[in-house]
Amino acid sequence: MTTNDDWRAERMGDVSDKTVVVTGANSGLGYEAAKTFATHGANVVLACRSVERGVEAGEKIREEAPETRLTVIELDLADLASVQEFAANFRDTHDELHVLCNNAGVMAIPRTETEQGFETQFGVNHLGHFALTGLLLDELRATDGESRVVTQSSGLHESGEIDFDDLQGEQSYDKWDAYGQSKLANVLFAYELQRRLRAAGVEDVASVACHPGYAATNLQQRGPEQEDSTLRLWGMQAANAALAQDAETGALPMLYAATAPDIEGGEYVGPGGFQQMRGHPEKQRSSDRSYDEATAKRLWEVSAELTGVRYGLDAA
Structure with missing residues (x-):
């Protein structure tokens, strides 16, 4: 682990010459990250499934950063056609x-399927972002200076396994196993992208993974709400109140991974406090499986x- 003297968003510096896309930017970690990018001068694209909620989030951000440049573009990661349209x-x-x-994701929900028939957690958390990154790779490579792809995972990736025999949970489905698989996929993707970029001689695009620790967002509520389980919803709310850090602090690892000058591709960033669940960001080691x-x-x-998305990057 590498400490960084309690890095805070104030140390991010001026990013007024940067264009940033944040998926799931209308709430939770995505909103806090987008707001921080905006207040530091970035041109921020809020990539949101609901344009209406994205516009509302943008209006709130403008209250703190009236001069900011914000754009809302519809993005539904559960539909590859929407991913294609967003990129265009x-x-x-x-x-x-x-x-x-x-950044966007879903957690521990009952089994449903995306528009293309993928199990939703795997489809949204991993496949949607895999497709999005591939479709925007030319823009990342063409941008002057260094560009970064920051992929949000979870500490629960450590319990994940990639079940290639049943990726979509059609034979057997457990909502937490599916979540762990999707979050492990996020880290595996981030590292593999970095290896392929370097093998292709691309030195000015870096791929980094991060996780927020335990941050209180509406992510924890969606599973109980979809199951119509008031008891589980109360339990999640109580756990959030007792154990979680706020979303603003939970967004720090993503912001650090996106902007810190000491970050290199292929690294993993998370909170450095108690059991890596809270605190200020630091470089960490992910699970053995992720390597x-x-x-x-x-x-x-x-x-x-x-997904049908080809990067044109050979394996290392």
């Missing part, structure tokens, strides 16, 4: 991309086949 809209309206924050290059390569190939 972004290319039509922006000339560069310095930071892509793959399995054979699994990462296979996951990459499967993801490209499922």
Whole structure:
């Protein structure tokens, strides 16, 4: 682990020359990250499933940063057609991309399927972001200076396993196992992207993984709400109140991974406090499984086949 003297958002510095995309930017960690980027001068794209909620979030951000440049573009990661449309809209309206924050996600929900028939947690958390990153890779590579892809995982990736025999949970489904699998996929993807970029001689795009620790957001409520379980909802709310840090602090690892000058591709950032659940960001080691290059390569190939998105980057 590498400490950084209690890094805070105030140390992020001026990013007024940067264009940043944040998925899931209308609430929780995504909103806090987008707000911080905006108050530090960045041109921020709020990539949101609901344009209406994205506009509302943008209006709140402008109350703190009246001069900020904000754009809301619809993005539904559960529909690859929407991902394609977002990428096209972004290319039509922006000339560069310095930071892509793959942040949006769902957690521990009953089994449902995306528009293309993928299990929703795997489809949204991993496949949607895999496709999005690939479709924006040319913009990341063409941007002057360094650009970064920051992929949000979870400490629960440590319990995850990639079940290639049942990726979509059709034979057997456990909501927490599916979540762990999707979050492990996030880290495997981040590291494999970094390896492929370097193998291709791309030195000015860095891929980094991060996790927020235990942060209180509406992410924890969606599972109980979809199950119509008042008892579980109360339990989540009580746990959040007793144990979680706020979303503003939970967004710090993503902001650090996106902007800190000492960050290199292939690193993993999370809170450095109690059991890595809270505190200020630091560089950490992810699970042993996340460094399995054979699994990462296979996951990459499967993801490209499922999404139809090819990066043009060979394996290292």
